[in-house]
Amino acid sequence: MVMQRLSGWGRTAWTVADLVHTTDVDVVRSTIGTAGERGVISRGLGRSYGAAAQNAGGIVLEMTSENDPMGIDADFDPLTGLLTVAASVSIDAILRMCVPQGWFIPVTPGTRFVTVGGAIASDIHGKNHHIDGSFGQHVHSLTLMLSSGEVIELSPEENAAWFWATVGGMGLTGVVLRATVAMLKIESSRVEVETVRLENFDAVCAAMSADGSDDDYRYSVCWVDLLATGASMGRGVLTRGDHAVASKLENKDPLAYDPRLTVSAPGWVPNGLLNKWSIKAFNEAWYRKAPAKSHIGLESIPAFFHPLDGVNRWNRLYGKQGFIQYQFIVPLDRTDVLRKVIEKFSAAGVASFLAVLKRMGPQNGAPMSFPTEGWTLTLDMAAGISGLAELLSEVDTLVLDAGGRHYLAKDSHVSASAVRRGYPRIDEWMSTQEEMDPIGLWRSDLSRRLGLVDQRRSL
Amino acid sequence: MKNGVGVAQNIVLFGGTSEIGQAIIHKLVKPGVSHVVLVSRDIDAAEVQVAEIAERYPDLEVHHVRFNADDSASMIHVVAEVAQQVGDIDVAVIAQGVLQEGVDYYKNPAALLPVADVNFTGTMVLMYALAAQMRSQGYGKMVLLSSVAGERVRKGNPVYGATKAGIDGFALALDHELIGSGVSVLVVRPGFVTTKMTKGMDKAPFSTDAETVATAVEKAISSSRTVIWVPGLLQYMFLILKNLPTAVWRRLPL
Numbered sequence: 181m182v183m184q185r186l187s188g189w190g191r192t193a194w195t196v197a198d199l200v201h202t203t204d205v206d207v208v209r210s211t212i213g214t215a216g217e218r219g220v221i222s223r224g225l226g227r228s229y230g231a232a233a234q235n236a237g238g239i240v241l242e243m244t245s246e247n248d249p250m251g252i253d254a255d256f257d258p259l260t261g262l263l264t265v266a267a268s269v270s271i272d273a274i275l276r277m278c279v280p281q282g283w284f285i286p287v288t289p290g291t292r293f294v295t296v297g298g299a300i301a302s303d304i305h306g307k308n309h310h311i312d313g314s315f316g317q318h319v320h321s322l323t324l325m326l327s328s329g330e331v332i333e334l335s336p337e338e339n340a341a342w343f344w345a346t347v348g349g350m351g352l353t354g355v356v357l358r359a360t361v362a363m364l365k366i367e368s369s370r371v372e373v374e375t376v377r378l379e380n381f382d383a384v385c386a387a388m389s390a391d392g393s394d395d396d397y398r399y400s401v402c403w404v405d406l407l408a409t410g411a412s413m414g415r416g417v418l419t420r421g422d423h424a425v426a427s428k429l430e431n432k433d434p435l436a437y438d439p440r441l442t443v444s445a446p447g448w449v450p451n452g453l454l455n456k457w458s459i460k461a462f463n464e465a466w467y468r469k470a471p472a473k474s475h476i477g478l479e480s481i482p483a484f485f486h487p488l489d490g491v492n493r494w495n496r497l498y499g500k501q502g503f504i505q506y507q508f509i510v511p512l513d514r515t516d517v518l519r520k521v522i523e524k525f526s527a528a529g530v531a532s533f534l535a536v537l538k539r540m541g542p543q544n545g546a547p548m549s550f551p552t553e554g555w556t557l558t559l560d561m562a563a564g565i566s567g568l569a570e571l572l573s574e575v576d577t578l579v580l581d582a583g584g585r586h587y588l589a590k591d592s593h594v595s596a597s598a599v600r601r602g603y604p605r606i607d608e609w610m611s612t613q614e615e616m617d618p619i620g621l622w623r624s625d626l627s628r629r630l631g632l633v634d635q636r637r638s639l
Numbered sequence: 640m641k642n643g644v645g646v647a648q649n650i651v652l653f654g655g656t657s658e659i660g661q662a663i664i665h666k667l668v669k670p671g672v673s674h675v676v677l678v679s680r681d682i683d684a685a686e687v688q689v690a691e692i693a694e695r696y697p698d699l700e701v702h703h704v705r706f707n708a709d710d711s712a713s714m715i716h717v718v719a720e721v722a723q724q725v726g727d728i729d730v731a732v733i734a735q736g737v738l739q740e741g742v743d744y745y746k747n748p749a750a751l752l753p754v755a756d757v758n759f760t761g762t763m764v765l766m767y768a769l770a771a772q773m774r775s776q777g778y779g780k781m782v783l784l785s786s787v788a789g790e791r792v793r794k795g796n797p798v799y800g801a802t803k804a805g806i807d808g809f810a811l812a813l814d815h816e817l818i819g820s821g822v823s824v825l826v827v828r829p830g831f832v833t834t835k836m837t838k839g840m841d842k843a844p845f846s847t848d849a850e851t852v853a854t855a856v857e858k859a860i861s862s863s864r865t866v867i868w869v870p871g872l873l874q875y876m877f878l879i880l881k882n883l884p885t886a887v888w889r890r891l892p893l
Contacts, residue, residue, distance in 0.1 A: 183819060192643035195778040196821030218777070230643055236727075236777030236821065504643045564861075568644045573670030592643025595671055597698060628727070629640040629648060635726060 186240060189495050190229040190592055191502035192563045195236035195625055203245050203253070203268045208355055209329045212621060215239050219623030222355045224295030225270060228302065229505040230592030231625030232350050238623055241355065243268040243297060252277055261363040262320065267297030267356040272439070279437040279481065283363040284423065286318035292439070292486050297356040302589035303348035303549040306485070307399035307420075310390075310541040314551050316347030317544050322359040327621035331357065340545070345612040348549035350588055352622045352633055353613055366423040368434035371399070371484040373421035373477055377470045378402070381414025381522070385515050385555075388418065388539045398422040399484075404535045405463045406522055406559060407456065414522055416537065417470040424478055439482040444492040451499035451564060459531040488534075497533075501564035504592045506572065509540060509556040510584035517582040518557055521575055525559065528571050532559035547605035547612075550587040558590070569593065588626065596631040610634070640729065641778070645861035646671035647729035651721055653765060654708065655679025658834040659784055660734030661688045662853035667730065667860070668692050668699065674725040676702040678717060700725075708735040709753040711761040718768040730860070731769050732782045733762060738799050738836050751798045758802035763809055766824075770813060773822040781824045782856055783810045787868070790828070790877045791888065814865050825859055827852065829869040845873055 184199035200211050212220050218238030225244055226233055234240060245253060245268040252273045253266035258281045265274065271285050272292040278284065289304045298304075300322060305314040312318075321335035324346060334343040346353045374397070378384045384402050388394050400420035408415050426434040488494050495503070510517045518537070525532065536558045543552035561568070576598050579586070585602025586594050600606055613633065614620075620633060627633045641647045646669050652660045655677030664675060675692070677685040682703045693701050702724050706717045722728060737757045742750050766781060773779025788796070789803030807826060814824035829852045831843035847869050855869045868874040880888070 185819075185821065188643075190643055192645075193641050194821070195640075196819070197777055218775070231640070236640070237775050238777070502643070563643055563645070569642075569646050569669040569671055572644065593646070593671060595698065596673075625640050629642060 184240075186223075186226070186234040187502070188228045188230045188232065188234065188592065189226060190504050190563065191495055191498070192504060192592055193231050193625065195231070195234055197235045197238055197240040199240050199242055201242040201244070203243055203248070203266060205325070205331070205357060208241060208243075208325055208357075211239060211241060212325075212327065212329065212355075215621060219621050221622060221624040222297060222351050224268070224298035225293045227291055227294050227298065229590045231629065232302070232589060233298070234625045235623055236625055236628075243355070244295060245269055246273075256281070256283075256363075258283065261365060262360055263363050264358060264360045265296055266358055267300070268295055270295050271299070275437065275439070275481065278363055279366070279369050280435050282366055282435055284366045284481075286312060286362060286364045287315040288485050290486065291489050292482075293489065296359050296361070297351075300347055300356050300359060301349060301351045303544070303546055303551075304589070305540065305551045307401045307538065309551050310395065310400065310539050311398050313541060313544055314549060316344070316546055316549060318362050319347065320360040320362055322346065323357040324354040325357055326354045327617045327619050336545070341612055342616055344544075344546040345548075345609055345616065347544070347546040349546075349609070349613065350548070350626060350632065351624065352627055353616045354622065367426040368424045368429055369437045369481055370424040370429060370434075370478040371421050371481065372424040372428060373419050373479045373484055374474060375470050375477070376418045376474045377467065377472055378416050378418055380412055381416075381519060384414060384416045384418065384537060385518075388537070390512070390539065394420070394539060400538070402537045403466070404522075404537050404557075405467055406526060406532050406535045407460045407463055408467075409526065413526075414519070415467060417467060419484070421479075421484070428478060437481065439486070439489070443490070445494050445496040447496070449496055449499045451501050451562070453499060454497055454531070454533050454562065456529055456531040459533050462533070498562050501562055503560050504563050504568075505558060505560040505590045506575070507556060507558040507587040507590040508579045508584050509550065509552060509554045509587075510579060510582045511554045512539070514582045514584070515555065517578055517584070518555055520578055521557065524571070524575055524578075525561075528567070530561050530565060530568075530571070532561050535559040547609040548588070548603055550585065550589070552585075554584070556587075588630075591626070594630070596629070599630045599632070640727065642671050644671075647780070648672060649674040649676070649725045649727055650730045650732070651676040651678060651725075651728050652732045652734060653678045653706075653717075654733070654735030655685030655703070656681055656688070657734035657736070657784070658836070659829070659832060659849045659852050660732050662849035663732050663734070663782065663856050664689065665692060666853040666857040668696060670696070672696065672699055674700050674702060676704060676721050676725055678704045678706050678721065680705065680707060708737075708761055709756040711756050711764045714761055714765040715768045718765065718772055722772055727776045728769065728772055728779060730780045730782065732784075733765065734784045735762070736784065736836070738796075740796070740840065744798060754798050755802055758799070759805045762806050766810065766813055770817060770822060774817070774820045776821075778821040780822070780860060781810075782860065783807075783824060783826050785810065785826050785828050787828050787830050787873055787877060791881050811865065823863075823865070825856070825864065826866045827856055827869065828866065828873070830873050845870055845876070
């Protein structure tokens, strides 16, 4: 038993749990057999920002295989593009294996350091949600260990209700052991990217709207400057594109792939490093760096999809206080709410280093999956800002009143009632969850805070 | 659970009518708090003081648990009862305390027993019971209201000073024992606080009020600090006072 202090990627709300690192099915089964009333949750690479993969006083199964001497536990058919892979394997490992063979992961978040298990549990999305949907839609089947220790096979055809309860189920239906994912065929490891500078928020929304040309691009996302005021309020840099065809790369190996970590954040950072002034200066430089006129160029996979992975442990840049990431979605016709939210944060002097806007496509069959047709805005902020709890609560109300909701993989503050309002199918999910886990074994700090699992079911 | 912006879901106040304790509760209750438990002898008096918070936060549930602070052994059951009502105890504010004035302990030495029971023995039992509960939760914060009176116990009220000195030392050592468990203790050392407890007494220098103490606690609770002084200047003053030669200390007009 190793008692370990754990937090999410945001480095807030630390709690202590018994951490068991394993990828062995028998060890998983025997470990869950020893669980007490605080239960068990599985954890991958800990990239959820809040408390989704921690379990105060209970057991945390750390299922990662980053440095496994046995290599990647995966079965890949380069003819069909079907990849059957252990849940502990990261997207990073998958890309290293598959990109040189001409295949890409169908959905990637802003970091490649997430496991397949985590990708399913959070039903992650990427810059292509408006075209390709979220991760769960590309999973053909998965193997799950239930709280009874029984291992079952789930797919959208076979036991669909349990499959979709697991997709976006935050690890609360069981431990995902393996999954079969349909990969995406690519001709090159480059992305042909169009970069457009947009001078204010209206221009941003217009450029990304469904009536515009946005659906012509597989990938589309806009960085937004939340500190710009007046006429430039909400100005941004829109980048969109698709995998480049091989003929675009002259005389180069089209599938060469070499992701590297460039620099590391220092071990200690003063709390105020990322403040209103430093971020304002960064934003100005970032905006000016983008060409005033639309520009098309080739970018590598890491540069386009995973820019922050270039800085190892970038989450330490906020110092000891940690940071929170706020991601919500509102219906397409509620750009007024986006504007109000931006104004509210701006008026409170909350500086966000990363603010990203994306238009999402329709929702999939998972009751607790976050993406649904609408606009999603993501911003991060230092956790130590005074009055933040009150400010976020006001913003939550704006979002919920507009029929929006919050992304649980990012969440570190919303209330149980906010989740109930935002996810209208939560009762259906909770009853499926109870069917799958009648003893109430699966628990996390997130599930406790949000009442996702009936606490009265005790082991 | 506590959330990412430092808000604890379940907060318990031991000594539910304590003015400083109440002021701390007022500061700690923010959006995200689900339960507040007031543990006190006089439930009605405790309730009146949180009526305003309950009105401001409609989702907040306020609970009451009765206790006799001088019945040390009963503290174990009190903690169990609180946990039964709300589940995890995320933050416990330990504010029960007795300050007797004008009692002639030479004539009536037994009169000091309830002071020792409430301020020292009972609080130790309570803190061990809380530590056990919080350790099993993998997380928890105890806020102990100590006093500068325990820093260098002086004549006039040696009983009060000694109980505070004792519990302060105990709490620091308990915090040390709990390293690595996710549970920690914040020891609060206010100077003279103008409250009903000190009504009619002469104000000491650097006196403060409940509101100021509460603000300092709010700020320190999500930090890694183990001890805070209110006002902060007292820390440096007592560094000197503690190290004065006895002959000088005894001559001070404190």
